Amino acid sequence: MAGRNGRTQLLSGHEKAAASRSFLLCQHLVQLYLPTPDQELLAAMRLINILLLFGSLAAIAACIPAYFSILVWKAPEVLQDAAAPDPTKGAYIFAMAGCAGCHTGKGGKPLAGGREIKSPFGVFVSPNITPDTKTGIGGWSETDFIRAMTIGLSPEGRHYYPAFPYTSYTQMTLADIRDLWAHLKTFPPVASVNRQHKLNFPFSIRPGVGLWKLLFLDEGRYRPNPAKSKAWNRGAYIVSGPAHCGECHTRRNILGGLRNSVQLAGSPGWGDGERKDGAAPNITPHQEGGIGKWSADEVVFALQTGVTPTGDVIGGEMGEVISNSTAKLTDEDRRAIVGFLRSLPPKALE
Numbered sequence: 346m347a348g349r350n351g352r353t354q355l356l357s358g359h360e361k362a363a364a365s366r367s368f369l370l371c372q373h374l375v376q377l378y379l380p381t382p383d384q385e386l387l388a389a390m391r392l393i394n395i396l397l398l399f400g401s402l403a404a405i406a407a408c409i410p411a412y413f414s415i416l417v418w419k420a421p422e423v424l425q426d427a428a429a430p431d432p433t434k435g436a437y438i439f440a441m442a443g444c445a446g447c448h449t450g451k452g453g454k455p456l457a458g459g460r461e462i463k464s465p466f467g468v469f470v471s472p473n474i475t476p477d478t479k480t481g482i483g484g485w486s487e488t489d490f491i492r493a494m495t496i497g498l499s500p501e502g503r504h505y506y507p508a509f510p511y512t513s514y515t516q517m518t519l520a521d522i523r524d525l526w527a528h529l530k531t532f533p534p535v536a537s538v539n540r541q542h543k544l545n546f547p548f549s550i551r552p553g554v555g556l557w558k559l560l561f562l563d564e565g566r567y568r569p570n571p572a573k574s575k576a577w578n579r580g581a582y583i584v585s586g587p588a589h590c591g592e593c594h595t596r597r598n599i600l601g602g603l604r605n606s607v608q609l610a611g612s613p614g615w616g617d618g619e620r621k622d623g624a625a626p627n628i629t630p631h632q633e634g635g636i637g638k639w640s641a642d643e644v645v646f647a648l649q650t651g652v653t654p655t656g657d658v659i660g661g662e663m664g665e666v667i668s669n670s671t672a673k674l675t676d677e678d679r680r681a682i683v684g685f686l687r688s689l690p691p692k693a694l695e
């Protein structure tokens with residue numbers, strides 16, 4: 346079925362059809378009217394959020410069938426005669442997707458979880474994704490994994506918080522997700538019990554994430570744009586899917602949904618500290634705010650080495666993205682990323 350962006354979707358037309366019209370309407374309305382969190386708004390944010398939540402309940406009632414259609418998601422048939430997954434290719438996807446950063450605690454064993462991830466909604470603690478059967482995901486099937494990566498649903502039907510960036514991973518090809526799964530299975534199992542997230546009310550109510558997904562999860566694989574080159578499509582795929590650049594570089598609305606009208610134009614972050622949490626610069630070709638003054642080679646070099654044209658070293662979260670991820674990609678893929686970034690409309694961060 347063709348999605349809103351013309352992407353192929355796993356949910357069959359049959360499952361979504363009943364709810365889709367009212368669903369799209371309420372999704373568009375909410376996205377249009379939700380403000381971005383300015384500093385003054387942030388103080389009142391909790392209250393506003395609660396009001397918004399209840400206020401949108403009525404609109405969302407129309408979406409309940411779609412909510413349940415997510416729960417009855419089935420494995421896509423395409424898997425039945427697909428090629429055998431390749432763990433070596435999976436290792437490359439693993440780097441591209443930056444799973445290690447979030448799922449490895451400070452000084453902890455690889456993928457055993459325990460990393461704290463700050464957000465305006467509270468602190469998330471990443472889970473253990475090693476193949477340990479008791480405390481990790483050793484008991485999962487490939488289908489369980491695809492479901493988690495594409496619609497943010499656990500094998501038991503729990504909705505995952507989008508701190509796990511499945512909102513981007515949903516664009517990944519099934520071949521890439523399967524190769525990645527084959528690679529994950531090669532990690533040594535580590536017994537480490539997951540810690541609870543420390544979230545503020547009402548975000549601590551997990552089923553609420555199901556409503557959030559109706560509004561902000563655009564489920565579906567990346568569909569190449571036939572009017573563009575192969576390299577452009579490769580770049581668009583990497584940036585929007587596995588490498589999830591927009592999860593940090595695109596500003597969010599007050600409910601944490603990405604504002605795709607200002608895609609990759611930076612995120613102001615939150616909090617009152619001098620260095621705001623979650624802030625990320627504009628990486629569109631805007632001359633002043635963005636990276637419009639950098640040459641293509643300079644951006645490629647920065648993604649490879651972390652060194653900017655002025656000789657600064659890119660630090661913080663991006664330092665980790667570079668060492669875990671973009672430094673490990675082929676030069677061809679880095680160039681594809683940069684080609685795509687430079688084709689974006691230059692936008693200033695409002």
Ligand code: HEC
Binds near residue numbers: 447448
């Ligand atoms: C930005 C941080 C971040 C990145 C990057 C990330 N994850 Fe996660 N992941 C999380 C968080 C946080 C959760 C917990 C979500 C929840 O509890 O709802 C999670 C949950 C999961 C789960 C569910 C585990 C369970 O016990 O149910 C799996 C599987 C998973 N991630 C795999 C991956 C893979 C594979 C990648 C790379 C493709 C990845 N994650 C990248 C933060 C991240």
Ligand code: HEC
Binds near residue numbers: 591625628660664
């Ligand atoms: C985990 C969040 C996160 C992700 C994911 C992420 N970035 Fe960044 N990025 C940042 C932050 C934060 C900075 C600012 C780093 C600093 O201040 O030194 C940054 C800086 C940059 C810069 C330097 C811009 C400048 O003006 O100095 C570029 C280029 C960049 N990112 C590109 C990318 C691309 C391409 C991707 C996807 C492959 C990506 N980023 C993914 C958080 C992220």
